[in-house]
Amino acid sequence: MLLLITLQGPLIHRHFQAILKDFNQLNVPLARFPRQIFWNMATLIDLPTDIAHLLFCRLGIPDVLNMRQTCKNMHSISQSRVVWQFLLTSLAKQQRPIPRLFDRSFDSLSPAELEHLTRKAWNLRQNWMTKSPVVKKTLIIQLEPLPNQGGLPPTFEFMEKTGKRHILTLMMKGPMPEGFLYDLQCWDLDVSPPRCIAQREVGSRYLTVNKSLDSLASLVVQSPSIEFLGIDYSAEDPVSGFYTVSKLQNITQRPVALNDSFLVTQNDQSQLYLVQLQKNNDDHIELRSIFEVMIQNEVVIVIRRRILEIFSVGDINTSQMLIYPIAQHVFQWDIDSVSISPQTTWPQCLEHRYPTINLLVRFGSLLPWPVNLLHHFVLLPNPGFDGELHPSSNNLPYSDTPIVKRTISSPVRLFSKYHMALGSRGTAIFIDSHTEDYFHRGDVGQRLAGSYARDVSSVENDVEDSTEVESTMDSSVFGYRENDDWTRVAIDEEEGRIALGFLDGTIEIREYA
Structure with a gap:
């Protein structure tokens, strides 16, 4: 001007x-x-x-x-x-x-x-960033729930492959001699209504998506052995859309994390096993309850009930059967639920081999305030890390102490359904019980809300600043309803999409771009 x-x-x-x-x-x-x-x-x-x-x-x-x-x-x-x-x-x-x-x-x-x-x-x-984001387009996927069996609601996860965005769904289909049969499907979201491009029956509800975009194996399922699956996006028949890349017949634990080099599995006693895919040998990580696991380059990040641990997998001795953490952090309270996601960064701005890790945590406690707050932590890369050496206790790729970036008010009622998800840029999306503003009573209904994060990389430069506290009214409200039919939420922040799961098997994908 x-x-x-x-x-x-x-x-x-x-x-x-x-x-x-x-x-x-x-x-x-x-x-x-x-x-x-x-x-x-x-x-x-x-x-x-x-x-x-x-x-x-x-x-x-x-x-x-x-x-x-x-x-x-x-x-x-x-x-x-x-x-x-x-x-x-x-x-x-x-x-x-x-x-x-x-x-x-x-x-x-x-x-x-x-x-x-x-x-x-x-x-x-x-x-x-508005108080009430406007839905530009809505897609509906209707899965058939198991009748009269009280089956689990569908689970789902966004995934990106071959320059397109898809969503994986898993729905209980019926009983079998050893447990239940599940219907695994992959849906193309670039058409309306969404089109199923791959479908397979599996004998377990446990699956893990491979975050590596160029990997042949898109996901791994337990059915009943460990099976690595690829997706043929050009298949004419959805039944032939999934194909088996490889199997691990001698491993029966459920998969919890996967990349091109390692697979992390978990048994019924919450013991983690690390499988080197090239060598097909497994080591195990010490026993304790597990909430979340993520593989990032040469480290495995494990979230337990009260502890965050970092394990090095870059230089494992084949005779070493028990792996110990190279760093750990003890939280103030026990964790009720957690979502973890690496920060997506424009390649030209990536200063470290290891990206910032976002953690969204809801604590559980007999005290009233921990469970009614969401804490956004960031695990920052260690600027002193030597990339020429394997990660170790003397060469940590990450700071051993997560930093609280912000605290978000998100009240939940006793026995109510709530869920949360974390986007690739740090945006928090959550289902909670804050409904008194809409129904003039707080004992019914659900709210879908979100909180957009400013650039989390800036936290590294202002660690000494006070925590950014966001009240309930500071959150964007994406919707609310007078019953408790919402069961799960997922976010594809890159495309501006939110997926909502319902008790009746419906999955609603809302587009905001």
């Missing part, structure tokens, strides 16, 4: 002053103003193209779109590749999710694609 004033000099007309006063709201072509005003713009219009590009790159996205309406020259500049690649790069550096980007590089995109992705990412962020 100041640059425009400088360019106009003393010739600024009172009409043009009105435009400058409210520049962000500019939506009227300058040609509608008197000819004198139009010629006052000549110095801006006649600028060299490269200078005009630099000026446009300094504008916000709404301002670029407003300037597009002024004249043909501005319209042409506002469609240039330089402008939109710069703006999209700026969003990426701010760690904003970019829907539909997948694994494509910016250089491979056309100017029109760059503009489309930039506007979609900006609109998603604006919608996501």
Whole structure:
């Protein structure tokens, strides 16, 4: 705005002053103003193209779109590749999710694609941060629950493969001689209604998705032995959509974490086993109850009832049968539930081999406040870690103490259904019991709420700052209902999607981008 004033000099007309006063709201072509005003713009219009590009790159996205309406020259500049690649790069550096980007590089995109992705990412962020985000599209998957058996509600998880987003669902189908039979399905979310592209009956409700996008095995199931499955996305018949990549016949524990090198399994006594897939040997981690397990490069992060432990798996001796943690942290209270997710970071901004880890924790206690609060912890990379050496107690890839980034009010009633999920950028989505604002009573109903996180990498620079406390009213409300039919929630933050599971087998996918 100041640059425009400088360019106009003393010739600024009172009409043009009105435009400058409210520049962000500019939506009227300058040609509608008197000819004198139009010629006052000549110095801006006649600028060299490269200078005009630099000026446009300094504008916000709404301002670029407003300037597009002024004249043909501005319209042409506002469609240039330089402008939109710069703006999209700026969003990426701010760690904003970019829907539909997948694994494509910016250089491979056309100017029109760059503009489309930039506007979609900006609109998603604006919608996501409002008090009541607006659903742009709703998809319904109807699974058939097991009749008259009190079967478990469906479980589901988002996954990304081959440049598309899918959702895996698992639903109890019927009894069998040893337990129950489950229906495993993979759904394509790019069509409406969602289309089942792969289907298989399995003998267990335990599965784990491989987070490595280029891996042949997309997931692992226990059915009853450990079976690694791939997905044929071009299969004409869903029955042939899943195919077996490999099996581990001698392992019967349920899978809890998987990457290309290691598989972590758990037995009925909560004992963890680490399987090196190349060597097919297993070591075990000491016995205690397990809440969450995640493999990150050469470490395994384990969340127990009150302890976070980090195990090194980069240099395991084949004769070593028991693995001990290289670092651990004891929480103040026992954990009721937890969600863990690595922070997705634009590759050019990734300073460490190990990304920041987000943890969303609901504590359990006889005291009333721990269970009614969600704590967002971040486990930061250790800047002193030597990547040339394997992780050890003297060479930790992560700080051994999680930092509380924020505390979110999320009250739950006794015996009520509640659940939570953590997005790839740190956004917390949760089902709780805060319904008195909508039904004037707090003993019925459920609320779906969320809290958008600012860039968690900035926590590393302001560790000494006080904890950011967010009240119930600070959370975005995605919906509420007067019964307790919601059973589970999942989030695909990159695409702006939330999935809700219902008692009757319905899965509702809400799109906000």
